[in-house]
Amino acid sequence: MQPPGRVRSLSVELEDGQVCGAYSSGEVLRGRVRLELRGTLRLRALEVYARGRALARWLENHSVGLNIVYYDYMASQTFLNRRCQLIPDNGEVTILQAGRHEFPFTFQLPETLATSFEGKHGSVRYWVKAKLHRPWSTVKKVKKEFTVIEPIDINTPALLAPQAGAKEKLARAWYCNRGQVSVTAKIDRKGYTPGEVIPIFAEIDNCTTRAVVPKAAIIQTQTFIARGTKKQKKSVVTSIVGDSIAAGKREVWHGRALKIPPVGPSILQCRIIQVEYSLKVCVDIPGTSKLLLELPLVIGTIPLHPFGSRTSSVSSQYSVNLDWLSAIPEQPEAPPEYSAVVSSPEAEQSLAPPCRSELGSILEGPFFAYIQEFRFRPPPLYSEIDPNPPSDNIRPRCMTC
Template identity: 50%
Template sequence: MVLGKVRALAVCFDTLNENNLPVFSGGELVSGRIVVDVTGDVRVRSLDVTARGVAKVRWTESRNAGANTAYTQNYTEEVEYLHHRDCLIGEDRDEDGVDEGVTLLHAGLHEFAFSFHLPQMALATSFEGKHGSVRYWVKAELQRPWMLPVKVKKEFVVFEHIDINTPLLLAPQAGSKEKTLCCWFCASGPISLSAKIARKGYTPGDSIQIFAEVENCSSRVVVPKAALYQTQTFFAKGKGKEIQQLVSNLRGEPLAQGKSQSWEGKLLKIPPVSPSILDCPIIRVEYALVVYVDIPGGLNLSLSLPLVIGTIPLHATASRTSSISSHGSASSWGGVAERPEAPPSYSDLAFSEAHRRHCLRGADERHEHEAAPLLAYISEFRYLPPPLYAEVDPYPDPAEACSVLEARTLDTCPSR
C-alpha cells in the first residue's frame, strides 16, 4: 500500500470580526476547525489541539570591563493566562485503523472541530512591545508513526474591555504650573501654564479637546505644544524596564515676551493604538497627555495629564454629562467662580391643601375604575407652574449696589 502525504494542516476560526481577524474577550467561546489535506491514505497516531495565552518579558543587560564583557544578565518573566488541550484523534480509533492506536485518513480534506471557553478572569490584552508581549494562539500537532510531526500555530486577539463610561474615567483632568527663568544674576519674569481636558478615558479615534492658557512674562520666545505619549513598562526579577513612545502631537503659535495664548478646545486626535494594560503583573501600558511650553535654551515647562485608552466608546448620556461638566468648569477658568443662584423657598414649593385633596381624590377615583400603577399619577404634578423667584439679587455686588443707590438719589433730588 502506497501511503499518502499531508499536503496542508490549518487552523480556521469560526468567528471573525469585520477585518477578518479572530477577536475575543474573557469568558467568550472560541471555536474553529482543524483542516487536514492529505494526498492519499495517511496513518495518524494523534491530532492534538493546544490553546495557550502567555504574557512574557525578556531583556538582556551586559556590563563591559574594558574590551571584555564582565557579565551578562538575562531578565525573564512569564505569566500564563490560558492553557487548554484537547485530543481530536487518538483516543477513539476508526474502524479503518490498520495498527493499534493508529487512525487511517483517506485522501481528501478532513475537518475536526474544536472549542473552548476563555477564562472569566481579567485577561491581558494582546500586545507586542520591545521587551515583552502578550500572545494567544491555537496550536495543532499531527503525529504519525515513524515520521516527524506536522505542526501549525495560529494566533488570535484578546481584548480585555475597558469601559470609559465609569465615573473615574469621566472625571475632568486639570493642572497648572509656573516657572521662572534665571541666568546668573539676571532673572526674567515667570512662564505660567494651565491645562484641562474634559475626561480621563478615551478610545482610539477620539479627539482630545485641550483647554489651555499660557502666559509668557520671560524674555524668550516660547512655543506651547501638546503630545500624547505611550509608556511601556516591563517587570522581571524585581527590576523594571521602561520605554516611552510618541503617539501624536500638535503645536501652537510662538509667544513673545508679555504675550499670552489660549486654547479653547484645541483637538488632538488619537490614532489606532493598543488599549491600556493596567492589570498585568509584568507588563503595563499607560498613556499621558503632556501639555508643555518649549523654552529654547532651557528646560521645558510641562504638565502631564494621565489618560486611559479603553475599548468601549463614550455613550451619549455620558457625553452630555462630560460636556456639561467641562463647560461648567470652563466658565470659572480664570479662577473667578460664578456666584450661585439662590434656591427657591420651601414655602413656594408647597401645594395648597385643597389642591392636594383634589389630586388625591381624582387619583382614587381613577384607581377604582382602572388598574393603573401609582407612577402614572405623577403626571398630575408635571405641568404645575414653577415657583416665583425674587427679582432682588440675593448676592448683590457692592459696587453695583452703590451705583444704583446713587442713581436713585440723583433722581429724587430736585433740580437746581
C-alpha cells in the first residue's frame, strides 16, 4: 500500500461573465476545480457550493440610566445557495493518483440578484467554495469570489421622464428679513450611466442684500436596514460650483455640464441594502442655512439608445421621395360653379330634350318621362362628403347587359 499523498494545490477557476467579466441574473456560472497532488490521495468527497447574500450590520450604544448598552443590528438576505457534488459521498473511498485533476461544474443563477456591493455597514457578496473531504483529516477549503452586476436599462419610460423642481427660502439674520432666494432646476431624464454628462438647466434669483453662490452635486445615499432600524451614509460623488450671484441679480444655467464619474449602479431590489443617487442644487446664503433642491437619479448599466440619430437618418433617406407632399394643399379647393364653366346657350342646348327622330323607339316608354322630369333641375351642390356612400351589399352591375 502506497503512503497517503499530500495536496499540493486546490483552486477554483471561473469563466468570465458576459458583461465585463461579471455575471447577471439568469446566466450560467461555469468553472472547474483544479486539484494537484504530490502522491496518491484517498478522499471521501469533493463538493462545490455557489453562495450569495447581502449582510447589513452595525453597532449602536445607548445610555440607559448610568449604564451604556450596546445594540448589535444585523440582517441578511440570501440570493444564491447551490450545491454540486463532484465526487459524491457514497460511503466509499475514492483514490486519485498523483498529478493534476480537473472537475468542471455549472450553476444556474436565479432570476433575482442584487449587484455586488461593499459599504461601511454592509455588503453584497457572491462566491464559489470547494470542499475536499478526506478520511481522518480536516476538510480542505478554497473560495473564489465573483462579481454580479444586475442590469438596469435606462431606456424605460420611467427613467426617460424629465425631472424638475422649484424651491425658495427666506433669508433671515438676527430676526431681520434680508430677502428671498429661489431656485428652479430641470434635467432631461432620470436615468444615466457612468461617464455621461448631465446638462443642468436652472434659474437662481437672488433677492437678498448679499451675494450667494450656487452649487450642484451628485449624492450617493447608502441605506442599511436591520431590525426595523435604518442606518444611512451619504457621500458626494462629484460637484460643480457656479459663479457668485450679486444681490438683486439672476443667474441662468443653460445646460451646465456635470459629468458622472465611475460609480456603482443603483441597488433598488435588495431588502436590507439600498444604494440611491440624487442631484442636489444648493445655494449658499451667508448668515443662514443653504437652500437645497433635490432631484432623483438612477445610475444604470445599459446606456441610452441613439433613437434621435436613427430617426434623423431614416428621415433623410426618405426626404427625396416625400418632397411631392409639400405641393399638396392642406384643404382641396372646391370645384367652380356650373354657370361659371358653361355659358347660357350651351346650358340651354345641353338641357334641351333630344328629338324623337334621333332616339327612335327608345323614347317610347317611361324612360323619356324620366328625362323630362329632371330637365330643368340645377346640378347638385358640391360637398366633400358623399351623400350616397357605396354599400358592400350592392353587387356591381354589368354594363354590357
